[in-house]
Amino acid sequence: MLDIDNLQAGYGKTQILHGVSLQSAPGRITCLLGRNGVGKSTTLKTVMGMIAPRAGHVRLQNASIAGQPPHRIARLGLGYVPETRAIFPALTVAENLAMGSWQGQSAALESVLGQFPRLREKFRARGATLSGGEQQMLAIGRALMGKPAYLLVDEPTEGLAPVIVQALERSFRDLAAAGMALLVVESKLAVARRIADRIIVMAKGRNVFDGTGAELQDRDDVRREFLEV
Secondary structure, three states, X not given: OEEEEEEEEXXXXXXXXXXXXXXXXXXXXXXXXXXXXXXXXXXXXXXXOOOOOOEEEEEEOOEEOOOOOHHHHHHOOEEEEOOOOOOOOOOEHHHHHHHOOOOOOHHHHHHHHHHOHHHHHOOOOEHHHOOHHHHHHHHHHHHHOOOOOEEEEEOOOOOOOHHHHHHHHHHHHHHHHOXXXXXXXXXXXXXXXXXXXXXXXXXXXXXXXXXXXXXHHOOHHHHHHHOOO
Protein backbone atom coordinates (compact mmCIF):
# COMPACT_ATOMS: atom_id res chain seq x y z
CA MET A 1 0.00 0.00 0.00
CA LEU A 2 1.20 3.50 -0.89
CA ASP A 3 -0.12 5.78 1.83
CA ILE A 4 0.03 9.59 1.53
CA ASP A 5 -1.02 11.45 4.68
CA ASN A 6 -1.38 15.22 5.14
CA LEU A 7 1.28 15.89 2.50
CA GLN A 8 2.52 19.47 2.20
CA ALA A 9 5.00 20.66 -0.41
CA GLY A 10 5.79 23.49 -2.80
CA TYR A 11 8.39 25.39 -4.79
CA GLY A 12 10.55 28.00 -3.09
CA LYS A 13 8.32 30.21 -0.98
CA THR A 14 5.17 29.02 -2.74
CA GLN A 15 3.20 26.30 -1.00
CA ILE A 16 1.24 24.09 -3.42
CA LEU A 17 0.08 21.13 -1.34
CA HIS A 18 -1.84 21.89 1.87
CA GLY A 19 -2.54 18.46 3.31
CA VAL A 20 -3.16 15.88 0.58
CA SER A 21 -4.11 12.42 1.80
CA LEU A 22 -4.80 9.33 -0.31
CA GLN A 23 -3.96 5.66 -0.75
CA SER A 24 -2.93 3.64 -3.78
CA ALA A 25 -3.57 -0.09 -3.36
CA PRO A 26 -2.36 -3.09 -5.39
CA GLY A 27 -4.80 -4.11 -8.09
CA ARG A 28 -6.58 -0.77 -8.09
CA ILE A 29 -6.51 2.43 -10.15
CA THR A 30 -6.77 5.74 -8.31
CA CYS A 31 -7.26 8.91 -10.34
CA LEU A 32 -6.41 12.45 -9.28
CA LEU A 33 -8.78 14.93 -10.88
CA GLY A 34 -8.89 18.71 -10.81
CA ARG A 35 -8.26 21.85 -12.77
CA ASN A 36 -4.77 22.93 -13.82
CA GLY A 37 -2.56 24.20 -11.03
CA VAL A 38 -4.29 22.51 -8.09
CA GLY A 39 -1.31 20.32 -7.17
CA LYS A 40 -1.91 17.02 -8.96
CA SER A 41 1.50 16.84 -10.64
CA THR A 42 3.19 18.21 -7.53
CA THR A 43 1.70 15.33 -5.56
CA LEU A 44 3.34 12.76 -7.85
CA LYS A 45 6.66 14.60 -7.89
CA THR A 46 6.71 14.75 -4.10
CA VAL A 47 5.95 11.05 -3.80
CA MET A 48 8.81 10.32 -6.22
CA GLY A 49 11.28 12.41 -4.25
CA MET A 50 11.65 15.10 -6.91
CA ILE A 51 10.29 17.66 -4.43
CA ALA A 52 11.06 17.49 -0.71
CA PRO A 53 7.91 17.41 1.44
CA ARG A 54 7.50 20.18 4.00
CA ALA A 55 5.24 18.13 6.22
CA GLY A 56 3.19 14.96 6.16
CA HIS A 57 4.06 11.37 5.38
CA VAL A 58 4.59 9.14 2.36
CA ARG A 59 4.72 5.48 3.31
CA LEU A 60 5.24 2.39 1.20
CA GLN A 61 4.27 -0.84 2.95
CA ASN A 62 4.31 1.13 6.24
CA ALA A 63 7.91 2.31 5.70
CA SER A 64 8.53 6.03 5.26
CA ILE A 65 9.94 7.05 1.87
CA ALA A 66 9.33 10.80 2.18
CA GLY A 67 12.37 12.82 1.15
CA GLN A 68 14.37 9.91 -0.23
CA PRO A 69 16.09 10.48 -3.60
CA PRO A 70 14.17 9.43 -6.73
CA HIS A 71 16.53 6.61 -7.71
CA ARG A 72 16.11 4.97 -4.31
CA ILE A 73 12.33 5.34 -4.42
CA ALA A 74 12.29 3.79 -7.90
CA ARG A 75 14.21 0.78 -6.60
CA LEU A 76 11.60 0.33 -3.89
CA GLY A 77 9.07 -0.40 -6.63
CA LEU A 78 7.66 2.93 -7.84
CA GLY A 79 7.59 3.81 -11.53
CA TYR A 80 6.94 7.36 -12.75
CA VAL A 81 5.72 8.66 -16.11
CA PRO A 82 6.01 12.47 -16.29
CA GLU A 83 3.51 14.69 -18.07
CA THR A 84 6.23 15.69 -20.57
CA ARG A 85 6.92 11.99 -21.34
CA ALA A 86 10.64 12.90 -21.39
CA ILE A 87 11.67 10.26 -23.89
CA PHE A 88 15.10 10.54 -25.52
CA PRO A 89 14.34 11.69 -29.09
CA ALA A 90 17.74 10.73 -30.53
CA LEU A 91 17.59 7.19 -29.11
CA THR A 92 15.65 4.29 -30.61
CA VAL A 93 12.64 2.71 -28.96
CA ALA A 94 14.89 -0.17 -27.90
CA GLU A 95 17.42 2.20 -26.35
CA ASN A 96 14.74 4.25 -24.57
CA LEU A 97 13.32 1.09 -23.04
CA ALA A 98 16.76 -0.08 -21.96
CA MET A 99 17.20 3.21 -20.08
CA GLY A 100 14.35 2.20 -17.81
CA SER A 101 15.79 -1.18 -16.88
CA TRP A 102 18.03 -1.72 -13.89
CA GLN A 103 17.41 -5.35 -12.92
CA GLY A 104 17.73 -7.34 -16.13
CA GLN A 105 15.51 -6.45 -19.04
CA SER A 106 14.64 -9.62 -20.99
CA ALA A 107 11.45 -10.64 -19.18
CA ALA A 108 10.38 -7.04 -18.66
CA LEU A 109 10.98 -6.21 -22.31
CA GLU A 110 8.73 -9.00 -23.57
CA SER A 111 6.04 -7.91 -21.13
CA VAL A 112 6.23 -4.29 -22.31
CA LEU A 113 6.17 -5.22 -25.99
CA GLY A 114 3.21 -7.50 -25.32
CA GLN A 115 1.45 -4.63 -23.60
CA PHE A 116 2.25 -2.20 -26.44
CA PRO A 117 2.65 -4.10 -29.73
CA ARG A 118 3.18 -0.83 -31.57
CA LEU A 119 6.54 -0.48 -29.80
CA ARG A 120 7.64 -3.82 -31.23
CA GLU A 121 6.83 -2.53 -34.72
CA LYS A 122 8.82 0.65 -34.03
CA PHE A 123 11.61 -1.06 -32.08
CA ARG A 124 14.45 0.42 -34.17
CA ALA A 125 12.82 3.80 -34.84
CA ARG A 126 14.14 6.89 -33.11
CA GLY A 127 11.98 8.53 -30.48
CA ALA A 128 11.70 11.76 -32.46
CA THR A 129 9.90 9.93 -35.29
CA LEU A 130 7.11 8.55 -33.10
CA SER A 131 3.60 9.97 -32.93
CA GLY A 132 2.34 11.50 -29.69
CA GLY A 133 0.50 8.30 -28.80
CA GLU A 134 3.53 6.15 -29.53
CA GLN A 135 5.70 8.43 -27.39
CA GLN A 136 3.24 8.04 -24.52
CA MET A 137 3.36 4.25 -24.88
CA LEU A 138 7.15 4.45 -24.88
CA ALA A 139 7.21 6.59 -21.74
CA ILE A 140 4.92 4.16 -19.94
CA GLY A 141 6.86 1.18 -21.29
CA ARG A 142 10.15 2.65 -20.08
CA ALA A 143 8.70 3.00 -16.56
CA LEU A 144 7.46 -0.60 -16.70
CA MET A 145 10.96 -1.81 -17.57
CA GLY A 146 11.88 -1.29 -13.92
CA LYS A 147 9.18 -3.82 -12.95
CA PRO A 148 7.40 -1.47 -10.54
CA ALA A 149 4.67 -2.57 -8.18
CA TYR A 150 3.29 0.99 -8.19
CA LEU A 151 2.96 3.17 -11.27
CA LEU A 152 2.48 6.96 -11.12
CA VAL A 153 1.31 8.43 -14.43
CA ASP A 154 0.85 12.16 -15.09
CA GLU A 155 -1.77 13.22 -17.69
CA PRO A 156 -1.38 10.17 -19.97
CA THR A 157 -4.30 10.95 -22.31
CA GLU A 158 -3.69 14.68 -22.85
CA GLY A 159 -3.84 15.59 -26.56
CA LEU A 160 -4.21 12.02 -27.80
CA ALA A 161 -6.68 10.60 -30.31
CA PRO A 162 -9.63 8.62 -28.88
CA VAL A 163 -8.32 5.32 -30.27
CA ILE A 164 -5.01 5.82 -28.42
CA VAL A 165 -6.84 6.82 -25.24
CA GLN A 166 -8.83 3.59 -25.44
CA ALA A 167 -5.63 1.58 -25.87
CA LEU A 168 -4.06 3.22 -22.83
CA GLU A 169 -7.19 2.61 -20.77
CA ARG A 170 -7.03 -1.09 -21.67
CA SER A 171 -3.38 -1.23 -20.68
CA PHE A 172 -4.05 0.40 -17.32
CA ARG A 173 -6.86 -2.04 -16.59
CA ASP A 174 -4.62 -4.97 -17.58
CA LEU A 175 -1.83 -3.75 -15.29
CA ALA A 176 -4.23 -3.37 -12.38
CA ALA A 177 -5.70 -6.80 -13.04
CA ALA A 178 -2.15 -8.21 -12.78
CA GLY A 179 -1.83 -6.68 -9.30
CA MET A 180 -0.16 -3.35 -9.96
CA ALA A 181 -1.27 -0.18 -8.14
CA LEU A 182 -1.79 2.81 -10.42
CA LEU A 183 -2.02 6.45 -9.37
CA VAL A 184 -3.04 8.44 -12.44
CA VAL A 185 -3.34 12.21 -12.81
CA GLU A 186 -6.16 12.87 -15.26
CA SER A 187 -7.96 15.97 -16.47
CA LYS A 188 -10.88 14.20 -18.16
CA LEU A 189 -13.72 13.09 -15.90
CA ALA A 190 -14.96 10.60 -18.53
CA VAL A 191 -11.60 8.80 -18.62
CA ALA A 192 -11.37 8.71 -14.83
CA ARG A 193 -14.87 7.29 -14.50
CA ARG A 194 -14.07 4.53 -17.01
CA ILE A 195 -10.85 3.33 -15.42
CA ALA A 196 -10.74 4.38 -11.76
CA ASP A 197 -11.69 2.33 -8.74
CA ARG A 198 -11.33 5.53 -6.73
CA ILE A 199 -11.33 9.21 -7.71
CA ILE A 200 -9.72 11.99 -5.70
CA VAL A 201 -10.73 15.54 -6.68
CA MET A 202 -8.22 18.22 -5.73
CA ALA A 203 -8.59 21.99 -5.39
CA LYS A 204 -6.00 24.48 -4.11
CA GLY A 205 -3.70 21.72 -2.93
CA ARG A 206 -6.31 19.83 -0.92
CA ASN A 207 -8.67 16.88 -1.33
CA VAL A 208 -12.24 18.02 -1.82
CA PHE A 209 -13.72 14.66 -2.80
CA ASP A 210 -12.72 11.02 -2.34
CA GLY A 211 -15.00 8.32 -3.69
CA THR A 212 -16.05 6.16 -6.61
CA GLY A 213 -17.02 7.39 -10.06
CA ALA A 214 -20.66 6.60 -9.31
CA GLU A 215 -20.50 8.66 -6.12
CA LEU A 216 -18.93 11.56 -7.99
CA GLN A 217 -21.67 11.38 -10.61
CA ASP A 218 -24.17 12.09 -7.83
CA ARG A 219 -22.20 15.12 -6.61
CA ASP A 220 -23.27 17.92 -8.93
CA ASP A 221 -21.83 20.43 -6.47
CA VAL A 222 -18.31 18.97 -6.65
CA ARG A 223 -18.31 18.66 -10.44
CA ARG A 224 -19.70 22.16 -10.93
CA GLU A 225 -17.34 23.91 -8.50
CA PHE A 226 -14.09 21.99 -9.01
CA LEU A 227 -14.16 20.27 -12.42
CA GLU A 228 -16.36 22.04 -14.94
CA VAL A 229 -15.05 25.02 -16.88
